[in-house]
Amino acid sequence: MTAHQLPTRMVAKPWGCERLPAPFAAPHGERIGEIWFEPPPELPQVLVKYLFTSEKLSVQVHPSDAQALAGEAGKEECWLVLDAEADARLAIGFTRAVAPEEIAAAARDGTIEDLLAWHPARAGDIFYLPAGTVHAIGAGLSLVEVQQNSDTTFRLYDYGRPRELHLDRALAVAEGAPYAAEHRGSVAARGQVLVEGPHFRLERIAGAPDAATREAWADALLALPLEGEVAALDGTARAAAGECLYAPALSACDFSGAGVTLLVRAAYTASARAISPVP
Numbered sequence: 001m002t003a004h005q006l007p008t009r010m011v012a013k014p015w016g017c018e019r020l021p022a023p024f025a026a027p028h029g030e031r032i033g034e035i036w037f038e039p040p041p042e043l044p045q046v047l048v049k050y051l052f053t054s055e056k057l058s059v060q061v062h063p064s065d066a067q068a069l070a071g072e073a074g075k076e077e078c079w080l081v082l083d084a085e086a087d088a089r090l091a092i093g094f095t096r097a098v099a100p101e102e103i104a105a106a107a108r109d110g111t112i113e114d115l116l117a118w119h120p121a122r123a124g125d126i127f128y129l130p131a132g133t134v135h136a137i138g139a140g141l142s143l144v145e146v147q148q149n150s151d152t153t154f155r156l157y158d159y160g161r162p163r164e165l166h167l168d169r170a171l172a173v174a175e176g177a178p179y180a181a182e183h184r185g186s187v188a189a190r191g192q193v194l195v196e197g198p199h200f201r202l203e204r205i206a207g208a209p210d211a212a213t214r215e216a217w218a219d220a221l222l223a224l225p226l227e228g229e230v231a232a233l234d235g236t237a238r239a240a241a242g243e244c245l246y247a248p249a250l251s252a253c254d255f256s257g258a259g260v261t262l263l264v265r266a267a268y269t270a271s272a273r274a275i276s277p278v279p
Helices: 100-109 167-173 211-216
Strands: 008-017 032-037 046-053 059-061 077-084 089-094 116-120 125-129 135-137 141-148 154-157 184-186 193-196 200-206 221-225 229-232 238-240 245-247 260-266
Touching: 046 221, 046 260, 059 167, 077 193, 077 200, 089 125, 100 154, 100 167, 125 193, 141 200, 141 260, 154 167, 221 229, 221 238, 229 245
Parallel strands: none
Antiparallel strands: 008 032, 008 046, 032 046, 046 141, 059 135, 059 154, 077 125, 077 141, 089 116, 089 135, 125 184, 193 200, 200 260, 221 245, 221 260, 229 238
8 A cells, every 4th residue: 555644643631731842732721642643554563652741640551462361462662752841750660679569559558659760851862661661651741652552551550540540450460670771772872773672663764764774664664754744755645743654665755855754663564463442
């Protein structure tokens, strides 16, 4: 199938923002937390989102494919920080090894935030979260999230918000350990290849891709322009900053108007499993 722009969804969240960075604009009176792009049937394995936070998100964890039950799907994800307030932080993993019973007690009395390791977040930082990593996104952040196409989420703590928690399921998959340093990096340190994981690959290019990159990206992909635009080579579709383009291969894309572009593809070809979202 030829290249085409993906439909965009704005999702209101209690921790979202009424004012969004350009080129986005929230509907009047709504707190938009997520802007995401409907995965195309040609590439159902990955989902790409923007996240905007004015408050902390819940403390949560996701299962792996092996841990997911029938009707669920595992979830690994990564975050690329686009912008961050001076004190913005991300909670990922624990400050020390923690037993399940200690995690459970802290989740019940609200002290789990004190057990988590809060990492400063700056524009250009990249974080990969394997399944089982307990985490929470802090306030004052704009992120791009790339993930397995799944919303299987188990919440341990939600600051008293009236949403369901899933303590038993969370404890069954949570890793009570510090976050591994090799899963954190930056655009400056990693260069073009930001993530090469078991489920997806994420690259960042400036301008047009070189010949080696075009050859390497010969299969279905998503192009997410952060600056400039990417178009179908035949002129039938295009995506500017804030939009997302599906293409059957990088060779089907025109980068003559490109600035900075994120490229995403699946790292496997197995059919996507059924997804069971958490309300």
